Amino acid sequence: VTGGAAAEPEAEAALDRLHPADAAEALAELAPDAAIARLLSLALRPQALIFGYLEPGQQVALAEAMPRAALARLVSAMSSDERADLVRRLDAQARAALLPALAQAERDDIARLIAYPEGTAGSVMSSEYASLPPDISVAAAIARLREIAPDSETIYDAYVVDEDRRLIGVVSLRDLILAPETARVGDIMVTDVIAAHALDPREEVARTLSDYDLLALPLLDAEGRLVGILTADDAMDVAEEEATRNILKGSAVTEGPGGEGLVASLRSASVFLIYRMRIFWLVGLVFGNIFSGLGIARFEEVIEANIALVFFLPLLIASGGNAGAQSATLVVRGMATGDVEPSDWLVLVAREVVIAGLLGLTMAVAVSAIGLARGGPGIALVVALAMTAIVLVGALIGLSLPFLLQRLGLDPATASGPLVTSIADVIGVLIYLGIASRLLSIET
Amino acid sequence: VTGGAAAEPEAEAALDRLHPADAAEALAELAPDAAIARLLSLALRPQALIFGYLEPGQQVALAEAMPRAALARLVSAMSSDERADLVRRLDAQARAALLPALAQAERDDIARLIAYPEGTAGSVMSSEYASLPPDISVAAAIARLREIAPDSETIYDAYVVDEDRRLIGVVSLRDLILAPETARVGDIMVTDVIAAHALDPREEVARTLSDYDLLALPLLDAEGRLVGILTADDAMDVAEEEATRNILKGSAVTEGPGGEGLVASLRSASVFLIYRMRIFWLVGLVFGNIFSGLGIARFEEVIEANIALVFFLPLLIASGGNAGAQSATLVVRGMATGDVEPSDWLVLVAREVVIAGLLGLTMAVAVSAIGLARGGPGIALVVALAMTAIVLVGALIGLSLPFLLQRLGLDPATASGPLVTSIADVIGVLIYLGIASRLLSIET
Numbered sequence: 001v002t003g004g005a006a007a008e009p010e011a012e013a014a015l016d017r018l019h020p021a022d023a024a025e026a027l028a029e030l031a032p033d034a035a036i037a038r039l040l041s042l043a044l045r046p047q048a049l050i051f052g053y054l055e056p057g058q059q060v061a062l063a064e065a066m067p068r069a070a071l072a073r074l075v076s077a078m079s080s081d082e083r084a085d086l087v088r089r090l091d092a093q094a095r096a097a098l099l100p101a102l103a104q105a106e107r108d109d110i111a112r113l114i115a116y117p118e119g120t121a122g123s124v125m126s127s128e129y130a131s132l133p134p135d136i137s138v139a140a141a142i143a144r145l146r147e148i149a150p151d152s153e154t155i156y157d158a159y160v161v162d163e164d165r166r167l168i169g170v171v172s173l174r175d176l177i178l179a180p181e182t183a184r185v186g187d188i189m190v191t192d193v194i195a196a197h198a199l200d201p202r203e204e205v206a207r208t209l210s211d212y213d214l215l216a217l218p219l220l221d222a223e224g225r226l227v228g229i230l231t232a233d234d235a236m237d238v239a240e241e242e243a244t245r246n247i248l249k250g251s252a253v254t255e256g257p258g259g260e261g262l263v264a265s266l267r268s269a270s271v272f273l274i275y276r277m278r279i280f281w282l283v284g285l286v287f288g289n290i291f292s293g294l295g296i297a298r299f300e301e302v303i304e305a306n307i308a309l310v311f312f313l314p315l316l317i318a319s320g321g322n323a324g325a326q327s328a329t330l331v332v333r334g335m336a337t338g339d340v341e342p343s344d345w346l347v348l349v350a351r352e353v354v355i356a357g358l359l360g361l362t363m364a365v366a367v368s369a370i371g372l373a374r375g376g377p378g379i380a381l382v383v384a385l386a387m388t389a390i391v392l393v394g395a396l397i398g399l400s401l402p403f404l405l406q407r408l409g410l411d412p413a414t415a416s417g418p419l420v421t422s423i424a425d426v427i428g429v430l431i432y433l434g435i436a437s438r439l440l441s442i443e444t
Numbered sequence: 445v446t447g448g449a450a451a452e453p454e455a456e457a458a459l460d461r462l463h464p465a466d467a468a469e470a471l472a473e474l475a476p477d478a479a480i481a482r483l484l485s486l487a488l489r490p491q492a493l494i495f496g497y498l499e500p501g502q503q504v505a506l507a508e509a510m511p512r513a514a515l516a517r518l519v520s521a522m523s524s525d526e527r528a529d530l531v532r533r534l535d536a537q538a539r540a541a542l543l544p545a546l547a548q549a550e551r552d553d554i555a556r557l558i559a560y561p562e563g564t565a566g567s568v569m570s571s572e573y574a575s576l577p578p579d580i581s582v583a584a585a586i587a588r589l590r591e592i593a594p595d596s597e598t599i600y601d602a603y604v605v606d607e608d609r610r611l612i613g614v615v616s617l618r619d620l621i622l623a624p625e626t627a628r629v630g631d632i633m634v635t636d637v638i639a640a641h642a643l644d645p646r647e648e649v650a651r652t653l654s655d656y657d658l659l660a661l662p663l664l665d666a667e668g669r670l671v672g673i674l675t676a677d678d679a680m681d682v683a684e685e686e687a688t689r690n691i692l693k694g695s696a697v698t699e700g701p702g703g704e705g706l707v708a709s710l711r712s713a714s715v716f717l718i719y720r721m722r723i724f725w726l727v728g729l730v731f732g733n734i735f736s737g738l739g740i741a742r743f744e745e746v747i748e749a750n751i752a753l754v755f756f757l758p759l760l761i762a763s764g765g766n767a768g769a770q771s772a773t774l775v776v777r778g779m780a781t782g783d784v785e786p787s788d789w790l791v792l793v794a795r796e797v798v799i800a801g802l803l804g805l806t807m808a809v810a811v812s813a814i815g816l817a818r819g820g821p822g823i824a825l826v827v828a829l830a831m832t833a834i835v836l837v838g839a840l841i842g843l844s845l846p847f848l849l850q851r852l853g854l855d856p857a858t859a860s861g862p863l864v865t866s867i868a869d870v871i872g873v874l875i876y877l878g879i880a881s882r883l884l885s886i887e888t
Contacts, residue, residue, distance in 0.1 A: 178590055215600075215676070233676075281766065282766055286811055296754050307748055311740055318869065319730060322725065362723055366727055366730055366731075
């Protein structure tokens with residue numbers, strides 16, 4: 001049990017010896033002032049590496065509390081994509097304080113990267129890639145990569161560009177090492193390069209990178225000029241955030257203002273952020289469910305005459321919602337992985353009629369026995385018919401809604417959530433009580 | 445419009461010139477016989493590459509329809525992890541036909557890989573990695589990597605092993621290229637290697653790879669010997685499958701027998717597979733909702749005396765389920781990304797009381813106005829009190845259930861789905877009608 005003062009230099013040295021990801025985790029446990037002191041005591045390169053592994057919210061908190069000159073040094077040592085992300089997240093005041101303290105080239109690089117709108121591949125790309133002219137030798141190319149190595153995100157793929165920086169090929173370090181030293185880069189490069197546009201949606205570009213098993217994907221501007229790369233580790237972060245986004249969409253939670261909820265920590269985010277992420281759908285669904293209530297009110301006499309109907313109400317409503325949520329989830333997931341295309345709708349509807357028909361019949365059998373026991377043959381018939389119809393209709397709504405949303409230019413993932421469940425709920429009430437009032441009216 | 449016979453050689457040549465991922469997509473559109481003919485007309489290396497990009501189901505279908513000798517040639521040219529995956533998926537008959545046609549070394553390699561249980565990192569690892577002894581020079585190391593390059597999944601990280609194949613360091617091709625040619629590998633290697641155990645859960649190992657931004661992660665046996673690597677592209681596939689698994693869990697869909705549903709195509713999977721993936725939860729929830737029905741039956745007199753209560757039933761039930769689903773999703777997601785630990789439960793409960801209290805009060809205000817309009821002050825009071833209590837209780841159940849499941853050794857993601865909604869539904873009915881019978885009994 002050594003004293004704090006004596007232990008500190010040791011702990012600092014330890015921070016330096018940890019992997020940057022682990023060092024960042026250790027820093028995150030400290031109070032901001034202590035974390036800043038600890039961070040700034042390190043050399044610039046580990047400083048920037050560790051800072052890059054901090055959560056976005058922690059980066060902003062530390063950056064805004066740090067002396068301006070120290071922040072400028074740190075920012076110039078960061079990788080170009082992480083630097084741009086940080087500046088994008090700073091408030092106007094902090095940004096205005098930081099930018100003049102940077103070198104002109106760095107200011108320009110940041111300005112170029114943050115110009116790409118949120119959600120595009122350009123907004124997460126790195127401008128630190130290796131590029132080569134086509135007319136140098138393999139030996140010269142390796143020598144050049146050796147020079148730029150410390151600065152570029154990956155030198156394992158070098159992009160071959162012409163004098164207008166238009167992308168004409170790619171050559172991997174592996175190919176360079178395997179080729180004769182005197183060969184021309186232009187002769188051994190692969191000309192059929194898989195590339196994307198910097199304005200393409202980032203999750204699409206991340207998926208392309210994953211589909212083709214690439215380490216990095218070059219991004220081009222409208223003129224075919226190379227402007228940056230998306231690296232595999234950034235693509236994994238994009239995929240991770242996309243997964244969170246879709247999971248939230250499926251569970252009556254919004255992303256919060258500016259997508260904050262996507263990266264928020266449940267333990268440390270403010271109570272009001274979590275409140276704001278949750279209240280929208282909760283209140284929205286209250287109003288949605290008023291329609292179920294109105295449906296019920298319309299059939300109040302049937303219910304009063306056959307109070308046993310209420311027993312089956314939660315069960316039938318939930319079944320339609322569940323069947324709809326299943327269909328929507330399967331379609332949305334299929335769209336995300338590229339398995340389902342807009343033109344598949346009619347085929348899927350035909351298959352769904354068979355599948356949901358079978359599901360509905362199975363459930364009708366399960367539930368009609370209970371109907372018989374609790375309400376007699378009349379109720380049993382109503383409940384069985386209603387179950388089949390509700391499951392079928394709910395499933396078809398869940399299947400079709402994602403296609404409709406996509407057609408309207410909205411995110412189909414919204415359909416896998418509470419939206420489809422609510423719609424199916426309302427329709428379930430109307431089908432159930434509609435059938436009941438038709439078949440049971442004679443008996444009252 | 446050229447004739448089929450004349451066009452065919454051209455199309456075959458084209459398949460060869462496409463990226464293997466695109467060629468695989470083109471093959472998948474053909475009938476099995478045509479696809480096999482087209483595939484076998486190619487050279488062995490593109491054959492194996494393209495085959496590796498086919499969906500698992502398509503691989504099995506083609507493998508089982510292919511001449512045995514052609515299949516053996518193809519399989520020996522495949523990468524070790526893809527080969528093991530394929531053999532794992534073949535039925536016993538096809539496996540028995542294939543294995544004797546392979547060389548002893550390949551049989552041993554396959555047997556070693558398929559011995560790792562499904563779900564472990566070992567089951568998706570590759571045995572084609574580059575390894576180096578510590579006592580050779582950088583120049584000799586580069587020469588050796590050049591030799592083994594065509595055979596190994598990635599040469600960008602070479603693993604340094606001692607004479608017992610125990611992992612003692614890692615050196616990147618980048619470091620080798622930057623180092624003086626005469627330096628010893630053992631002197632420039634990084635000794636603090638991030639590695640995992642081959643029996644660790646694959647999604648954990650994939651997350652480690654992503655957290656540390658690695659291209660590949662070495663996997664060790666119990667004695668610390670290097671047995672394989674997990675590459676970044678395989679880690680992305682694992683993460684993708686894990687995302688699908690969690691999305692299905694949240695939507696009343698099971699994975700299907702043997703996890704088939706995880707990779708099934710919604711368009712082409714058999715109707716019965718989709719039926720089996722969906723029927724379990726649908727019928728299960730019917731029985732779950734019987735408890736809601738029984739709750740209602742217990743309070744039948746209160747309902748008969750105050751039929752306006754039924755109007756609010758779907759709304760209140762749904763609110764508890766929605767609030768619970770929100771909490772469960774946030775906790776499950778937090779657990780998956782490492783933000784939430786078992787020890788956080790008490791802190792989160794305290795925060796949730798505040799958050800869900802605020803949510804419940806907001807919704808009580810929204811709904812009491814409707815209560816006043818439709819049923820008078822008595823109903824309004826009942827509905828407002830019930831809403832606050834139901835949202836609070838539902839949220840606390842949703843928050844705690846994932847912790848409980850984790851404690852019991854079950855997958856917490858199960859809680860983000862229909863399970864928590866059903867439990868919250870039943871409790872919602874009891875709270876609502878319990879409050880109603882307490883407060884309204886005087887008026888009847």
